[in-house]
Amino acid sequence: EERAAREVTHISGRGADGATFEVQLTPDGSPARNFAFDVTPSRFVTGLITERGVCAATEEGLRGLFPDLAG
Template sequence: NTGGLATGGIGTAGGVLTTAWKAGRLAQVWVDETRPLLQGSRLTAWELGQAGVPFRLVTDGSAGALMSRGLVDRVVVGADRIARNGDLANKVGTYGLAVLAARHDLPFYVAAPLSTIDPATPTGNEIEIEERDPEEVTHIGATAVAPDGAPAVNFAFDVTPHELVSAIVTETVVLRPPYEESIASVLES
């Protein structure tokens, strides 16, 4: 979630979307459900609705189908951590969205505060990825949705390589490739 519930003000990616809609530059937002905890369904959809931004909720696996039909013109995501070279960690599935965006020649934007940049982390390879309780995948609430004992993997985040990122939008500046240079220059100022 990248709106006001998770950050200050109107949020990061949620704030970019709300601002674009108010400026008449956005007709609708496709909101991924964000399994397994459903942050998109529960939080992002609520925040966009509160702001009056038109949205449609979709399953996480729908992005490729929407892009292939020409129904997406850009992708905007948040970030939990950004390395010095522009690699970023965000909710699992972000990397897949970036790959799909590249395949369909769509810009892939990251909206995050400057405080998300970790100058002590050279690349995404150094970002440790949390693995959460597999039961979040095998159950919805208390209800099992998989056979008893089914093995499951539940990464909370993934790392998106900087080569797939069109720009990083911060509260003060839009960073563009080469990220090692643009990030260094903003951190030095």
């Protein structure tokens, strides 16, 4: 699936007056592609890449990297 290019070439924000407005992030005419990703079936995921390293795509693998968050 490909989503609208405008989603990556523009951003909405709030001005000092509280009003919301849109700002263009890229030069006029810049090409952009915005691919959306489908959900990958779990049987195809064997590992996870995290800010703490790589682990098996299992609860045990995650607990090994994040023991401080394990409940």
